Amino acid sequence: MGTLYTIIKVFLVKGIFLLCFLSAFNACKKTAPQGADFAELERNDSIFVWIAEGRNSANPLEERKALLQKAYRGAVLSANDSLKAKYFSRLSLAYLRIDDSLLFRNTNREAMKMAQKVSDTTTHAEAHWDLAEFLRAKTVEDSAYYHFAEAEKLFIHLNDDYNAGRMLYNMAIVQADVKDYTGSEITTIQAVELLTPFNQKQQLYNCYNQLGSVTTSLKEYDKAVEYFQKALDYLKPIGRYNSHALEAYNNLGVVFLEQGENKRALQYFTMVLDRDSLLQVNPKLFALAKSNLAYSRLRLDDKSELPQLFNTAVKIQDSIGDNFGISRSYYGLAEYYLCEKDTAKALANAQHAKLYAQRSSNNERLLETLKLFTSIDPKNATTYTREYIALNDSLQQEERKTRNKFARIRFETDEFIAQNQLLARQRQLWIGIAIGVFLLAGSIFIIISQRVKNQKLKFEQQQQESNQEIFDLMLAQKRKVEEVKQGEQKRISEELHDGVLGQMNGIRMVLLGLNKKTDDKAVSLRQEAITKLQDVQEEVRAISHELSYASYQKIHNFIDSIEELLKSIGDTAKLEYQFNYDQENDWDLLNGEIKINLYRIVQESLQNCVKHAKATKVTLDFDATEHILHVRLTDNGKGFDVKKGKRGIGLKNITSRVQKLNGTWDIRSAIGDGTTVSISIPNTDKQPTPPFNIEQTALQKA
Numbered sequence: 273m274g275t276l277y278t279i280i281k282v283f284l285v286k287g288i289f290l291l292c293f294l295s296a297f298n299a300c301k302k303t304a305p306q307g308a309d310f311a312e313l314e315r316n317d318s319i320f321v322w323i324a325e326g327r328n329s330a331n332p333l334e335e336r337k338a339l340l341q342k343a344y345r346g347a348v349l350s351a352n353d354s355l356k357a358k359y360f361s362r363l364s365l366a367y368l369r370i371d372d373s374l375l376f377r378n379t380n381r382e383a384m385k386m387a388q389k390v391s392d393t394t395t396h397a398e399a400h401w402d403l404a405e406f407l408r409a410k411t412v413e414d415s416a417y418y419h420f421a422e423a424e425k426l427f428i429h430l431n432d433d434y435n436a437g438r439m440l441y442n443m444a445i446v447q448a449d450v451k452d453y454t455g456s457e458i459t460t461i462q463a464v465e466l467l468t469p470f471n472q473k474q475q476l477y478n479c480y481n482q483l484g485s486v487t488t489s490l491k492e493y494d495k496a497v498e499y500f501q502k503a504l505d506y507l508k509p510i511g512r513y514n515s516h517a518l519e520a521y522n523n524l525g526v527v528f529l530e531q532g533e534n535k536r537a538l539q540y541f542t543m544v545l546d547r548d549s550l551l552q553v554n555p556k557l558f559a560l561a562k563s564n565l566a567y568s569r570l571r572l573d574d575k576s577e578l579p580q581l582f583n584t585a586v587k588i589q590d591s592i593g594d595n596f597g598i599s600r601s602y603y604g605l606a607e608y609y610l611c612e613k614d615t616a617k618a619l620a621n622a623q624h625a626k627l628y629a630q631r632s633s634n635n636e637r638l639l640e641t642l643k644l645f646t647s648i649d650p651k652n653a654t655t656y657t658r659e660y661i662a663l664n665d666s667l668q669q670e671e672r673k674t675r676n677k678f679a680r681i682r683f684e685t686d687e688f689i690a691q692n693q694l695l696a697r698q699r700q701l702w703i704g705i706a707i708g709v710f711l712l713a714g715s716i717f718i719i720i721s722q723r724v725k726n727q728k729l730k731f732e733q734q735q736q737e738s739n740q741e742i743f744d745l746m747l748a749q750k751r752k753v754e755e756v757k758q759g760e761q762k763r764i765s766e767e768l769h770d771g772v773l774g775q776m777n778g779i780r781m782v783l784l785g786l787n788k789k790t791d792d793k794a795v796s797l798r799q800e801a802i803t804k805l806q807d808v809q810e811e812v813r814a815i816s817h818e819l820s821y822a823s824y825q826k827i828h829n830f831i832d833s834i835e836e837l838l839k840s841i842g843d844t845a846k847l848e849y850q851f852n853y854d855q856e857n858d859w860d861l862l863n864g865e866i867k868i869n870l871y872r873i874v875q876e877s878l879q880n881c882v883k884h885a886k887a888t889k890v891t892l893d894f895d896a897t898e899h900i901l902h903v904r905l906t907d908n909g910k911g912f913d914v915k916k917g918k919r920g921i922g923l924k925n926i927t928s929r930v931q932k933l934n935g936t937w938d939i940r941s942a943i944g945d946g947t948t949v950s951i952s953i954p955n956t957d958k959q960p961t962p963p964f965n966i967e968q969t970a971l972q973k974a
Contacts, residue, residue, distance in 0.1 A: 317355075319346040323362045327369060340366050344379065357386035357395045364402050376406055397426035401439065408446060411633045417446045437466030441479055448486055451636075457486045473506040474516075480506065481520060488527050496527045515554045518544045522561050529564065534571040541565040551588075556597065559588035563601045570608055579608050599628035599637045603644070610648055618648045639664055743868040747860070750829045830859045830867050831894075837875060838892065845882040853894035862901070866953060869929040870903065876922050877905045877949050885909025885947055896955060903951040911941045 325331060326340035340363060347359035360383035367376035380403050387396035404419035424439035440463035447456035464479045484499035500520050507517045525540030544550070544561040551558045566581035582605045589597040602625035609618035622644055629638040642660040646653040831853060838849045853859070862870075874892065881887040887909035895902040923939070926949075930937045935953035 319343050319350070319359055320362065322346070323359070323366055327362075327366045329369075333370065336366075336370060337372075340370075340375075344375075347382075353386055353390045354392060357383060357390055357392045360386060361395045361398050361402075364399065368402055368406055373406070376402075380406070393426050393430055394432075397423045397430070397432075397435070400426065404442065408442075408449075411449075413446050413450050417443055420446065433466045434470050434472070437463045438475060440466065441475070441482065444479075444482055444486075448482070448489070451489070453486045453489045457483060457490070460486065477503045477506040477516060477520075481516075481523065484520075484523055484527070488523070488530060491530070493527050493531050497524065500524045500527065515550070515557065518547060518550065518554070518561075519557055522557065522564065525561075525564055525568070529568055529571070532571075534568045538565065538568045538572065541568060555588050555592055556594055559585040559592075559594065559601075560597055562588070563597065563604055566608075567604045570604065570611065575608075579605055582608065595628045595632035596634055596637075599625050599632060599634055599641075602628060603637060603641060606641075606644055606648065610644075615648060619645075622648055635663070739872075740864050740868050743871065744864055747829045747833070747867075750832060751860075754829065830862060830871075833871060834874060834892070834894075837871070837878070838890075841875075841878045841882065847878075847882060847887065848889040850889075850891045851894075852892070854896060857896055859894070862955065866901070866933060866955065869933055870901075870951075870953070873926050873929055873951065874903070874905065876926055880922055881905075881907040881909060881947075885911070887946070899955060901953045901955040903953070904948065906946065906948045908946045911943050911945045911947055913943060914939060914941055 322339045322343035326336045326343060328336070331339075343359065344363055347356060347363060350356045350359060360379045364376055364380035364383050367379055380399055383399040383402075384396060387393075387399060400419045400423035404416045404423065407413075407419065408416035420439050420443045424436050424443070427433075427436040427439060440459050444456040444459040444463060447453075447459060460479050460482050464476065464483075467475050467479065480499050480503035484496045484503060487493075487496040487499060500523050504517060504520050507514055507520070521540045522544050525537040525544070528534070528537035528540065541561050541564045544557070545565065547553075550561075562581050563585040566578055566585070569575065569578060569581070582601050585601040586598055586605075589595075589601060602621045606618045606621040606625055609615075609621060612618075622641055625644075626638060626641045629635075629641055639660060642656050642663065645656040646660075649656070835851060838851055841847060842849045878890065881890050885907050887907035890905060890907045893902075893904045893906075895904075926937065930951060930953070933953045935951060937949065937951045939947065939949050941947035
């Protein structure tokens with residue numbers, strides 16, 4: 273039976289380990305975005321702290337660079353590959369924020385390499401994400417889309433739908449950049465499907481805002497208005513004049529401007545500009561709204577504040593380096609001066625619009641500007657038309673190639689997702705089989721374990737009964753010895769009192785009779801003899817009373833056993849002890865089970881004082897109330913930290929014995945300050961014995 277039990281136990285432990293591994297592999301569920309996995313480590317690790325300070329925009333740029341360089345050197349020297357991957361991932365994002373292309377590429381490459389080496393899928397996905405952001409900023413759309421897609425695949429592998437949805441949103445942005453508006457709309461809808469369960473309002477706002485922009489480009493204006501309104505719905509808890517809400521109002525104005533509803537457009541642009549602090553909070557949006565307001569007024573033939581509105585927008589956009597926006601504003605100025613029939617200024621502003629469109633890679637604005645040139649400069653219209661056609665054809669070819677690349681990447685991603693789902697189903701099947709097997713094994717284990725526990729419990733009960741019988745026999749033997757001793761003491765006391773003392777009284781009386789003689793010498797001798805006899809009488813009386821006290825005093829056999837235990841251990845271990853107890857109580861009336869367990873508890877505690885505490889002195893206190901027995905053992909040993917100290921078999925045995933008696937116990941100790949064990953046990957069987965008046969009994973005998 274023992275061998276079978278061991279085999280099943282080993283099998284079950286290994287099985288549970290495998291099951292836990294499979295469960296952990298499959299345990300990543302949909303969760304809202306959380307902080308870094310190493311949040312606690314990041315607060316204490318010096319390299320993470322340097323990186324965090326290097327990313328803090330409140331610090332001077334040179335100080336940030338120095339901190340990041342310090343962190344980079346520390347990351348290179350780190351021997352922990354898992355931490356190394358995290359270090360380089362954080363560093364690459366920091367260098368991306370300060371626009372250091374060379375160091376970003378180096379740290380990003382290291383982050384990917386280390387993440388693959390240690391199979392850190394999260395860090396690997398984040399590295400692709402950072403690289404995609406970098407490439408998108410450099411207008412390398414196809415590569416940016418590829419790395420966003422790679423990050424999405426890895427997040428899907430982790431069952432991290434939230435971040436997978438964010439990657440789809442970024443992919444949709446890139447698709448819109450290359451005029452793949454239909455593809456961008458489809459991808460954004462997929463992102464919404466993944467993000468909706470998390471109810472992250474900011475991310476859902478971004479998606480619906482993107483859908484509104486895409487459908488505006490597809491000239492599906494009603495749908496665009498619907499999407500922008502939906503985006504605003506997600507911002508309601510934030511407040512109407514949140515900068516994101518103002519961005520949505522500006523986009524709605526653009527929709528109506530594209531539709532030719534210039535008055536409605538004007539209302540939305542005015543609403544955006546009504547925010548007093550918008551220039552400080554979001555100067556880019558402020559300048560864009562100014563430019564759009566000016567353009568809507570131009571469409572309405574309302575030339576008040578023109579061209580000042582355009583010039584204000586250009587000034588702000590130039591100060592913040594918004595080349596994309598400057599191109600739009602100069603284009604509006606060119607149209608304004610064309611309406612004013614000032615060809616020279618119109619041509620100059622159109623040239624500026626073309627220049628900034630090229631700088632910002634805004635090909636759509638570049639095409640519109642070339643088309644405007646044909647109206648401003650009809651003499652060279654053929655040249656502008658030829659340039660327009662050539663650029664348009666090349667852009668269409670390039671966009672077609674890019675869209676084909678996107679399609680291939682998306683196809684590979686879909687294949688990966690399908691394979692992942694198949695593997696997930698297979699894994700679930702195997703987990704189900706494993707759970708069934710281990711439930712069966714667990715049932716067998718529990719049955720056998722219960723049998724073993726029952727046998728062990730039965731043996732312990734038998735052992736407990738045997739111990740109690742032995743202890744009771746020991747107490748009974750001592751009681752008999754004490755009874756014999758008590759009887760002998762009583763007999764001697766009576767002999768002294770009734771025999772010797774009586775005789776002495778007789779002699780005293782005789783001497784008193786002789787004392788009638790009147791001669792001086794006889795009187796002196798008799799008086800001296802009488803005095804001596806009185807001394808003897810008092811001495812015999814004292815002995816009689818002392819023996820009578822020992823005879824009638826209750827003899828505490830249980831207390832004697834405890835005292836012998838203290839003396840035995842004290843003599844062996846050279847341990848000084850003090851035993852305090854209420855001598856008026858009859859401790860032998862305690863329940864037998866209480867006495868034997870209490871004896872063993874004291875014995876175990878004393879052994880701990882000698883073996884572990886290295887004590888030289890102990891104090892044992894017994895105290896009893898009507899219903900509770902209190903025991904306290906204090907030593908002057910070296911003590912220990914109760915919170916950190918391991919509880920061995922001895923303390924477990926004490927706990928078990930106290931629980932059997934329905935009692936409670938506590939251990940208090942501190943390093944260098946000794947240890948105190950306190951025990952409280954219910955005592956319903958104990959009956960206090962009233963004090964025994966020895967002097968009164970002795971007088972009665974007299």
